[in-house]
Amino acid sequence: MTRPLLALSLLCAVGAAAQNPLITDQFTADPTARVFGDRxxxxxxxxxxxxxxxxxxKDYHAFSSEDLVTWTDHGEILHQDDVPWVDASQNAMWAPDAxxxxxRYYFYFPAIGDSTTDARGRRIGVATASAPGGPFTPEPMPMEGVGGIDPNVLIDDDGQAYLYWSGRGLSGARLxxxxxxxxxxPVRLDASFPEGFKEGPFVFKRDGTYYFTFPHVIHETEALAYATGPSPLGPFTYRGVFMEEHASGCWTNHHSFVERDGQWxxxxxxxxxxPDFDKNRSIRADSVFFNPNGTIQKVTPTHRGVGLVDAREPIQVDRYSHTSGAGVNVxxxxPDDPHEGWSVALAQNGAWVQFDAVDVGAAPPASVRLRVRSESGGTVKVRVGRDGAYTTADIELDAGDGWRTVEAPIExxxxxVRDVWVSLRSDGMVEVDWVRFE
Incomplete structure (x- = not known):
């Protein structure tokens, strides 16, 4: 997945065709998502x-998107050096919320206090801004009476706000x-939950029920679990896991829920x-569904993620929705610069990948372009359609070294909104970076 050039402005479009992960030009973790206006x-x-x-x-950036595909980097919104009470040598600007x-926009962040104040240890600070993209101005001291990390804020329907945090358990209080x-x-909220390390609370309300969600080390790494209750401060009844531990062994996970246009x-x-160092993370997004009784269905992590992709922009088929399995390698x-992204190799006759939810628009394109590499040469088939309406194009590739862009007519x-398949219809191997229609 090739990285687009960044715009020379204070606001930069990043990962213009990114799926999962959402941001590819830097490492990001612990995402809290919020809807402000139409973004x-x-x-x-x-x-x-x-x-x-x-x-x-050491610092925080904010990102925003209207379509969940193209993300704007609003730049650095807060740095540890700008917070008077923070011990900057700790580099501990962990999971935030806003x-x-x-x-007025309120940004909550954890850090370790400077020894010259009474804020030694893990504390939570507040910064404010007049716009959601910041920059944020921090208060000179951390919050009183709160010792911990991973702040989360719920504003209930009546306007009352609640703060949640972790540290010697999961706690909450009215703001x-x-x-x-x-x-x-503060009230301890997790006393009845199963044993195991817990952190990162995120609370949301749906259909009158309050969902208390959190990362939980059940075996060796963090799964995502939840409980439900009748009020913002419980009591909460443990319901189980909605995302299993990462199969890769990544030790942490940290999350948030947001509803956009009726979809959670x-x-x-x-x-x-x-992949070899799980302290450098990248944020993702996937759809969430609820059962009729309000329980959360298991969420399986995907490469495809969310958002409609414009057919006339590079479609990163290495972030596929489905695959044949055999003969497909990403x-x-x-390898020396993972921020450049991925490609997918089709290494077996009949191997294929499928990328769902591509917006072709109202006018049909006349050609399809692929960025490919193939030392052996081969035949690639591109198929577009859904619900019984399909069309295909066959692209014959000569053997050759290096990446090149090829084009073929498609009628x-x-x-x-359609799905796109790319398959190998010959022996040999073909690597595909992206597909685009014109």
């Missing part, structure tokens, strides 16, 4: 390399009208761009 904003933590084998996070109240101080004593989405992270375009492409 989805995501506030992740920012993994960077500090020459150690542990997490290192909410809006009365036209004052100023959104910066507690209006009640789960934002979470994995170590897609750093690898980095450049009678069905318009609207």
């Amino acid at each position: 989805v904003y995501v506030y992740p933590s920012h993994d960077v390399n500090c020459g150690t084998d542990w997490f290192c996070m 909410v809006e109240k009365d036209g 004052s009208d100023d959104m910066m101080s507690l209006a009640s004593e 989405l789960l934002f979470y992270h994995h170590n897609d761009l750093s 690898s980095f375009l450049d 009678n492409v069905p318009t609207g």
Whole structure:
């Protein structure tokens, strides 16, 4: 998946055809997603390399998207060096959250306090801004009465806000009208939950039920689990796991839920761009569905993710929805620079990948282009359609070294939202970076 050039402006479009992970030009983790206006904003933590084998996070960026495909980087919204009470040597700007109240945006973040203040240890700070993309101005001191990490805020239907956090258990309390101080004593909320390390609470309300969700180490790494209750502060009844531990062994997961146009989405992270070092993570999104009784259906992580992809932009088929399995291999375009993305190799006659939900639009394209590499040469078939309406194009590739772009005519492409298949119809091997219709 080739990375597009960044626009030379304060706001940069990144990962213009990205699926999962959503952001490919930097490491991101712990995403909190919020809908502000007509855009989805995501506030992740920012993994960077500090020459150690542990997490290192110094600042925060905000990202937003209208279509869940093209993401805008609003740049750095807060840096640890700008927060008076933070011990910057700790590089501990972990999982944040952001909410809006009365036209003001409140950004909550954890850090370790500077020894020159009374804020030693893990504390939670607040910063404010007049726009969701920041930049945010931090308060000079952390919140009183809160010791921990992973802040999350729920604003209930009556306007009352609640703060949740982790640290020696999962806790919650009412927030004052100023959104910066507690209006009640903290309450321990997870005492009845199963044993095992827990962190990263995220609470949301759906159909009158409050969902208390959190990462939970059940075996060796973090699964995502939840409980439900009748009020923002419980009591909560444990319901089980809605995302299993990552099969790759990535130790952490951290998430949020958001509803957009009637569809619930789960934002979470994995170590897609750093498979050998799980302290450099990347954020993802997948759809969430609920059973009639309100329980959460299991979410299976995908490469495809969410959002309609424009057929006239590069379609990253290495982020496929379905595959034949045999003869399909995904690898980095450049192993020395994983931020360049991936390609998919079709290495067996009949091997195929399918990429769902491509927006062809109202006017059918006349040609299809592929960025490919094949030392052996071969025949690639591109198929477009859905619901019984399909068209195909066969592309004959000569043997050759290096990446090249090939083009072939395609007729009678069905318009609207369709699926795309790419398959190998010969012996040999063909690597595909992207497909685009014109």
